Amino acid sequence: MTRIAVVGVGPRGLAVLERVLAWARTGRFAVTVDLYEPAEHLGVGIHGTDQPEYLLLNTVCAQLTAFSDAEMVGDAPTTTGPNLFEWARAHGVRVDGPDGPRAVRWDDHLPRATLGEYLRWAAGTLLEDLPAGVEVRHVRRAVREVRPALHGGRVVLDDEVRDADLVVVTTGHGLAGPEHPYPLPDALEEIAPGARVAVVGTGLTAMDAIAALTVGRGGRHVRAADGTTAYVASGAEPHLVLVNRTGWLPCARPVPQEGRRPDEPRFMREDQLRRVAHGSSGLDLRRDVEPLVEAEMVHVAGESAPDVLRVLHPPTSWPDASSYRAAVRRRAVHDLREARRGLGSSSYKRALEVLRDQRDFLRSAVDAGLSGASRTDFFGRFAATVNRCVIGPQKERIEELLALFDAGVATMAPGPDPAVVRSGDRWALESRRLELPERVEVDVVLRCTSSWPSDDPERDPVVARLRTGTGLEPGRWVSRDGAVVGPDGRATAVVVLGPPCEGVSYYNHYVPSPGSSSRALLDIDRVLATHLPAVPAAVASERPE
Numbered sequence: 001m002t003r004i005a006v007v008g009v010g011p012r013g014l015a016v017l018e019r020v021l022a023w024a025r026t027g028r029f030a031v032t033v034d035l036y037e038p039a040e041h042l043g044v045g046i047h048g049t050d051q052p053e054y055l056l057l058n059t060v061c062a063q064l065t066a067f068s069d070a071e072m073v074g075d076a077p078t079t080t081g082p083n084l085f086e087w088a089r090a091h092g093v094r095v096d097g098p099d100g101p102r103a104v105r106w107d108d109h110l111p112r113a114t115l116g117e118y119l120r121w122a123a124g125t126l127l128e129d130l131p132a133g134v135e136v137r138h139v140r141r142a143v144r145e146v147r148p149a150l151h152g153g154r155v156v157l158d159d160e161v162r163d164a165d166l167v168v169v170t171t172g173h174g175l176a177g178p179e180h181p182y183p184l185p186d187a188l189e190e191i192a193p194g195a196r197v198a199v200v201g202t203g204l205t206a207m208d209a210i211a212a213l214t215v216g217r218g219g220r221h222v223r224a225a226d227g228t229t230a231y232v233a234s235g236a237e238p239h240l241v242l243v244n245r246t247g248w249l250p251c252a253r254p255v256p257q258e259g260r261r262p263d264e265p266r267f268m269r270e271d272q273l274r275r276v277a278h279g280s281s282g283l284d285l286r287r288d289v290e291p292l293v294e295a296e297m298v299h300v301a302g303e304s305a306p307d308v309l310r311v312l313h314p315p316t317s318w319p320d321a322s323s324y325r326a327a328v329r330r331r332a333v334h335d336l337r338e339a340r341r342g343l344g345s346s347s348y349k350r351a352l353e354v355l356r357d358q359r360d361f362l363r364s365a366v367d368a369g370l371s372g373a374s375r376t377d378f379f380g381r382f383a384a385t386v387n388r389c390v391i392g393p394q395k396e397r398i399e400e401l402l403a404l405f406d407a408g409v410a411t412m413a414p415g416p417d418p419a420v421v422r423s424g425d426r427w428a429l430e431s432r433r434l435e436l437p438e439r440v441e442v443d444v445v446l447r448c449t450s451s452w453p454s455d456d457p458e459r460d461p462v463v464a465r466l467r468t469g470t471g472l473e474p475g476r477w478v479s480r481d482g483a484v485v486g487p488d489g490r491a492t493a494v495v496v497l498g499p500p501c502e503g504v505s506y507y508n509h510y511v512p513s514p515g516s517s518s519r520a521l522l523d524i525d526r527v528l529a530t531h532l533p534a535v536p537a538a539v540a541s542e543r544p545e
């Protein structure tokens with residue numbers, strides 16, 4: 001009997017369990033699965049059910065599932081089950097609408113806590129119906145270390161070591177979850193009402209922190225019949241100064257189009273990548289990859305190309321702070337209008353969406369090997385641009401942000417990328433991109449720039465030790481398929497999947513979506529095909545070269 005250990009059972013570990021069970025139902029093998037997860041409930045990970053309701057998912061609910069379908073995994077076996085939308089509907093989940101609570105719609109952004117309840121339910125459902133020959137145990141303990149062995153791997157607990165034929169490490173955001181400012185709102189309790197707070201970074205973490213410091217402190221967003229939003233302050237909120245590097249706010253997620261299939265790409269194609277690859281020096285991001293990306297976006301944008309280019313290439317200097325702030329507002333209003341028109345009508349939003357639709361092209365560029373400096377540039381500047389364009393908040397969050405500007409609760413910093421300097425026992429933001437300089441004093445600097453898994457051995461001892469244990473440079477400690485590389489340079493039977501692989505491969509932070517090819521699930525199938533002779537490699541499809 002094959003022994004599989006799964007270390008960390010949040011959504012990704014749950015997906016590993018789902019794939020093992022789907023294959024085991026074909027009756028081809030017997031397996032013991034040990035699920036190492038200190039939390040009481042399996043599958044939940046960082047989507048704890050005790051989070052405040054105002055912390056919302058950035059994915060619409062019909063795009064999240066703990067199960068599988070033929071489009072996700074090709075010819076491999078599937079496990080039928082409801083996606084989050086279907087589950088929420090069946091369980092009578094209601095959401096706030098302008099006229100009071102209403103039934104869930106497929107394109108709602110539900111509270112993260114609701115996803116947590118769904119994942120917990122899904123884990124229970126999978127475990128209720130184990131195929132013959134499968135034994136699953138929940139080991140409610142934190143793993144200290146995982147060691148590749150000659151055959152298989154060793155799972156090190158505080159007081160014992162257990163062997164397995166295959167160890168899949170899915171420790172995600174680590175034992176303590178994402179770093180400061182999480183957990184919300186507790187981590188921000190000490191920020192006093194009226195304090196001036198520089199919120200550094202305006203991505204999804206910042207949106208969460210802003211929600212915690214406003215609605216989380218008793219403020220209310222009131223929607224009028226004409227669709228405008230006004231903020232009614234509670235008096236307990238601080239004053240927020242939003243700081244980021246590029247200067248623009250993130251783009252709002254557009255209204256999705258049901259059943260939409262992205263068009264075939266014209267420029268962002270694997271054959272184009274091969275054409276521009278220059279031998280062993282690797283791909284150069286700016287020279288080889290970005291021109292293809294931009295050509296695709298401009299092609300899809302048609303007449304709205306100038307707007308798209310303005311988003312991609314923000315101005316680097318401004319006359320003064322007020323012209324900068326007015327431009328940020330105008331840009332956000334324009335983006336919001338297009339987000340409301342949605343992917344069905346807005347060519348501007350469809351052009352930005354290219355960065356999401358053609359994610360596999362970007363992954364292939366990373367897999368094909370970016371040259372050293374390009375890799376750093378990709379995971380820094382370029383990934384931040386992608387996040388700003390298509391991993392933004394739901395449009396209501398941007399409406400609310402504009403309402404906070406109007407209510408005087410929030411304002412933009414003095415231009416893009418100001419210097420953050422000490423000023424006595426306070427801090428100052430000093431403009432660097434304004435012709436007419438401005439300086440803004442703040443009491444607190446709140447960094448909202450990282451939702452990255454940590455290198456900190458306290459937070460994720462397993463991955464930190466695996467990384468340093470290989471002695472290889474950061475991008476090389478696991479293979480393209482997630483296998484930890486042994487001292488002889490060969491892939492071991494310890495495999496790391498999900499967020500800890502960010503930097504080796506691209507975009508590993510998500511819960512799988514139904515109805516389209518799922519790299520998360522296909523990656524797992526490929527791992528199983530390598531280690532379980534009964535899983536045919538041909539069905540667990542190849543990653544494109």
Ligand SMILES: Cc1cc2nc3c(=O)[nH]c(=O)nc-3n(C[C@H](O)[C@H](O)[C@H](O)COP(=O)(O)OP(=O)(O)OC[C@H]3O[C@@H](n4cnc5c(N)ncnc54)[C@H](O)[C@@H]3O)c2cc1C
Pocket residue numbers: 007008009010011012013036037038039044045046047056057058059141142143144170171172173174175177178451460461462497498499508509510511512
């Ligand atoms: C604030 C935030 C919001 C997000 N919102 C969304 C969203 O809306 N939609 C979306 O698709 N994605 C979202 N994500 C991305 C997120 O990465 C995925 O949703 C998902 O949580 C990844 O699953 P995971 O199982 O890899 O990691 P996690 O959810 O972090 O789960 C990892 C599990 O491993 C366990 N573990 C860790 N170390 C050990 C150890 N040493 N021993 C044993 N167990 C261990 C942990 O206890 C945890 O249960 C968000 C991420 C963040 C940070």
